[in-house]
Amino acid sequence: MTASPSADAAALEDFRTVQQWRQSFARFWRGGEPEPAAFEALARFVAVNEVTPDEIIDSVLRSKESGDLMLRTRARRKWMDLIQEFEDTEQSRDAANGVRSFMIHNGVAMNPPILR
Amino acid sequence: MEFLNVIGSRRSIRYFQQGRAVEREKIQTILEGARLASRAVNVPWAKAIVAYRDRLTQDEIDSLKTPFASVEFDLAPVYILWYHDMDARRVAIESSAYPSVASGTLQDIGALGPPHGWSHKYVQEVVLPEVLMPGLSAGPQRGGNADAAVAMTQGLLCAVEEGLGACLAPFNEAGAAEVFGVPDTWEPVQAMLVGYSAESPQAGGQRPRADWDKTFFLGHVDKPYPRDPAVTESMKEQGLIQEPSPIPWRSDEVRALSRGFRLPGGEPVEETA
DSSP states (O other), X not given: OOOOOOHHHHTTTTOHHHHHHHHHHHHHTTSOOOOHHXXXXXXXXXXXXXXXXXXXXXXXXXXXXXXXEEEOHXXXXXXXXXXXXXXXXXXXXXXXXXXXXXXXXTTOOOOOOOOO | OOHHHHHHHOXXXXXXXXXXXXXXXXXXXXXXXXXXXXXXXXXXXXXXXXXXXXXXXXXXXXXXXXXXXXXXXXXXXXXXXXXXETTHHHHHHHOXXXXXXXXXXHHHTTSSOGGGTOOHHHIIXXXXXXXXXXXXXXXOOOSOOHHHHHHXXXXXXXXXXXXXXXXXXXXXXXXXXXXHTOOTTEEEEEEEEEEOBSSOTTTTSBOOOOOGGGTOXXXXXXXXXXXXXXXXXXXXXXXXXXXXXXXXXXXXXXHHHHHHHTOTXXXXXXXXX
């Protein structure tokens, strides 16, 4: 059994992009959901950067007039760097991967450096 | 490995063993296989650059990535960047360096000759001015080239035969040009990422394909080519047709691989189903 998410992590539940994360995660892995620790990592990440989960994704995937989404590569790069900083600060690849998982399941492809 | 089994065993491998180098001779085998591929007028349309990841800086590696293929460049120890040489036809015509149709070599060796209506005079006075030379003045033209892809594919199958894993992926053209000094007359085809697979040989099973009846036709597009079940069965026995995806334990395999490489998705998950 894993612990329940903290209050801060629970506060993320209503965000559209967090719901998207849950749904996409369950679809790919045929059930299950991100670890409570991943929600908590996301909660710490958004607090550190003073931003909401929706604002992160919306800054990378902008809506065009046509309704299609456009990937903003500079914004993607910015968040990739901030997640790497978060990993370095927390000394935790798992915590950073929790945030990366949130990004990926919202349509923002990224990966950490490979540890060799 | 038997030929049909080579085709059947090919998968797009996206996880590679680290610390296990690819033998030089295996890379050469891939290139030798590509070199002998069929090509129009015997012109070497395909060009390839071999690069070893560990000899590149991280910035150089990153410059090859696209939003569609990123982590693969970090995991694969060898890249073979395949190109279509848009200037190959002009060089073949203007230079005698290549044994192409334009130089008359294919007539000299008996590959093309009078039984098919070909002679040196026909090549020099008809094929060259009416087929090969028109359009050259417009300069190199982008738009892909089937023969370059055929060469790459032949190399890909050689990689499988050599026991390697490989995956074709797009790469950043400008980044590659900067790192490898690629001339602007070379148009990217794909990067072949090569190494020893960290995945199981099934790698999730053979990928689903579009319906046979909507793909192959006999005599008219309204008439699907008949698929004989006995032949299909024989192809299974010979390893061309293998266990299809999804394989039940693939999720577990992907999770374990991700955990091993410390990639997102490798975190433990409580199963609900």
